[in-house]
Amino acid sequence: MFRWSSMMRRPNLARVLAAASLLLALAGSAHWLLPLGREAFALLMARDDAARLADLRLDAELTAGRANREIDEALANDDAELAASFLELADSRALPVPADRRARVLAAASAGTVRQAAAFGRGFVTGEADDLAGLAGATAGDLTVWGDVRDLGRQAGHYLRDEPIDPLMTGLAGAGIAATAATYAAFGTPLTLRAGLSLAKGARRVGAVGLRLGDDLAGLLRSGRHARAIAAVADIGRAGEKAGVRATLAGLRHADDVTDVARLRRLSEAKGGQTLAVLKTLGRGALVLGEIAARLAFWVIAAAANFLGLVAGINNMMVALCRPLWRRRDGRRLQPA
Known part of the structure; x- marks a missing residue:
């Protein structure tokens, strides 16, 4: 014991x-x-997956109250596209939106259709744009070889007048002529690339392509790494197909290099019409972790x-x-x- x-x-x-x-x-x-x-x-763990990264950050950033405030602010600014994007994002995250606010968004979208159609037509014919609808028309006009010839002519005029030329715009227009020929020869197969070139030129016109991204793309073209440049331009085209012209331009403003463009494409593929609202809410944080990674x-x-x-x-x-x-x-x- x-x-x-x-x-x-x-x-x-x-x-x-x-x-x-x-x-x-x-x-x-x-x-x-x-x-x-x-x-x-x-x-x-989600730093290389833009869609997953956006979902995680939206959990902390986007509440029902903020979504409804953003919708009201967009409607007050006559921005039906942004209001509709926030409505779609709120629905995808099961955030309540009152019926009267929802009806106002739908009414605003219908009212802006005629005005946007007119601006689209002007952009298509002239290549100049005062708003995003006109830019979309100018981008659509670039799907014919005329838009690229017009832009090359403008750059040639700058050269003859001893004015600065834009090497990125020149390279995109030259590639656009080749891509248009390939599109017709292949019965539309490279259409995403052709659309990406048009969007990239449109973004350059309105300053949506920052200096770092512009230098990155121009450097790829100068160095002969055409495959990488073509992949980036195709990513822009794919983003435009899935998320629309405006969301793509908003994303390009936050892209510093072609890697960020690939992230924008993945985000657009996952979020579609919600992409504009995601970028409005998170900014560059929708694509990269940035300085908070440490x-x-x-x-x-x-x-x-x-x-x-x-x-x-x-x-x-x-x-x-x-x-x-x-x-x-x-x-x-x-x-x-």
Whole structure:
């Protein structure tokens, strides 16, 4: 029979208090640190998947109240396209939109159809645009070889007048002539590429292609890496097909290189008509993590350290409480009576 009186000796009080204090401190911070670490880890894992990244960030950014405010603001600015995009995004995320607000969006979309059709026609004929509908018409006009010849002629005029020429516009127009010929020869097979060239030129006209993206595309054309440049232009065309001209232009404003253009294409394929609202809500954050990546990595490391500390703290606490059960004060193990 064991000598139970020896087993019931009081444990080292200082050791128990130290272990309990550490455990309480770690447990107190875990309730907010571990969820932050989990969210940060999910964002880091989605950094190369624009659609997944946008969904995760929308969870924190887009509420029913904000969606309804954005719809009201768009309607107040006579922006039916943006209002319709936010309505579609709200429906996809099961955010409630009152019936009267929904009806106003549909009415605004119908009222703007005639006005946009007229602007589209002017852009198609002249190649000049005062608004996005006109730009869409100019882009559609580029699907014929005339638009590219017109743009090459303008650049030639700049050269003859000793004015600066745009190497990117020149390269896109030249590629557009070749792509148009290939489209007709292949009965429309490369139509996405042809549309991408038109959209890229339209974006360049209105300043939607930033300096870094423009330099990246022009550099690819100058260096002979035509396959990479063609893939980027095709990505622009695909984004335009899925999300529309305006959403594509909005995304290109946030793209710094052809990798960002590929992310825009994946976002447009996943979100379709919601893309414009996603970009309005998240900006460049819809495509890349950017400067917050380092901060997210810190939260992941901090959460992991907290979890390991909890495990170690529980272990120390159990050791401090159970030590008297297997060791006598003189250091010898308990022996049967």
